[in-house]
Amino acid sequence: MEARTEIETLGEFGLIDHLTKNIEFQNASSILGVGDDGAVIDHYGKQTVISTDMLVEGVHFDLMYTPLKHLGYKSVVVNLSDIYAMNAHPTQITLSIAVSNKFSVEALDEFYEGVYAACEKYGVDLVGGDTSTSRSGFVISVTALGEVVPGQFVKRSTAQKGDLICVSGDLGGAFLGLTLMEREKQIFLENPQIQPDLENEAYIVGRLLKPEARRDIIAFFADNEIMPTAMMDISDGLSSDLLHICNQSQVGCVVYEEKLPIHEDARMAAFKFGLDPTAAALSGGEDYELLFTIPQSDYDKLVLNEQISVIGYMTDADAGSKILTKGGNQFKITAQGWNAFKDQ
Structure with missing residues (x-):
């Protein structure tokens, strides 16, 4: 049987350090990431697009048939999709999770493996987030940031007759x-x-x-x-x-x-x-x-x-x-x- 590391053995900050220790930035716009009170981003004259989504166990996903690695990947992708829908390019995400003690550190490693796979594929940087205890299942909140040339973003409210x-x-x-x-x-x-x-x-x-x-x-x-x-x-x-x-x-x-x-x-x-x-x-x-x-x-x-x-x-x-x-x-x-x- 595989070893199981209880989350409480690491503590909150230890857990964040463990889950984010190997982050390498892919974007010049990512100035400062995990480890301070806030991330610092500079989009060099482009406009910033922000979108956020929450995924809740039992509402948006079912762990009976959703592998944790897939869930991590999907949590990122669904947010990046919103940035692309604005005609923008995603550059950074923050990821916050609330978990119960039924999850081991190894299970969270698997989830983050999917997160990092999506970040790598789409060229985005994980620059911040939070972990918390949950009494009611797994809760995931991702905020995605992107950049767009000024005035090139596309809204929902601008379709014309004949389009x-x-x-x-x-x-x-x-x-x-x-x-x-x-x-x-x-x-x-x-x-x-x-x-x-x-x-x-x-x-x-x-x-x-x-x-x-x-x-x-x-x-x-x-x-x-x-x-x-x-x-x-x-x-x-x-x-x-x-x-x-x-x-x-x-x-x-x-x-x-x-x-x-x-x-x-x-x-x-x-x-x-x-x-x-x-x-x-x-x-x-x-x-x-x-x-x-x-x-x-x-x-x-x-x-x-x-x-x-x-x-x-x-x-x-x-x-x-x-x-x-x-x-x-x-x-x-x-x-x-x-x-x-x-x-x-």
Whole structure:
């Protein structure tokens, strides 16, 4: 059996020292990091973008099927996604955790391994944070900082009538991965002798447990001089997030069901679970793809990127938000996206 080091043997400051001892900065903008009362950052004339997110055990993740290393990686990535959604480049994060004594130092090392893997992949520096005791499970709070050329950030409230609606990647996979994991969890709880059967569903499980932020899309915009008129990342589900843009920009929209990008593995999984792939794409959250609008004049530039799908266009606010089905019917888009407070 592996050795287990109790957190209390290190104390709070000892734990922070242990978890952060090997940090090496990757950004010139990171002047001072962990070890003082505050971090010091200098973005050299660029504007600073800040986003923060909290992940709570039992609400945002389930440790029965979420490996700690994956959880550390995902905790960082979901915050970096918000920075990219502002058309900015992430440079630093702070990470605060609250843990109960059921976690060993080795377990936290595993979590931080995932954190550092994400930092390394995306070129961001961990510059601060805090640890605390929790009486109610694992709580993670990440704040991400990024930089953007003055005036180049993209908001949600600036889409225009006639703009094309675009998404990166494909949709619904993470929700289907969650559906599979929850199903296997129930089977396991009822009969612990039965080993989970993930049925070769590596794609949808990966979409849930190890999402990636779309740095490549932001780089593509810069290389091709594309400036989205509005943008956000898809965390609550396409329908819910698109309605945010419509409401804040005071426009309506038309989305074509046949244009929704759905991976073949996700489509097959949906059918197997008795779910509608379109519903999964519209309402499933946690895809962390970018949803953005561009002027029609930029359409020719988009064709260069197979990772971008044009799914519809913006209309007058009076026309409402509609989806046109493959069968030619028209339905109102509703915010069926995941609601954190639906069970309260």
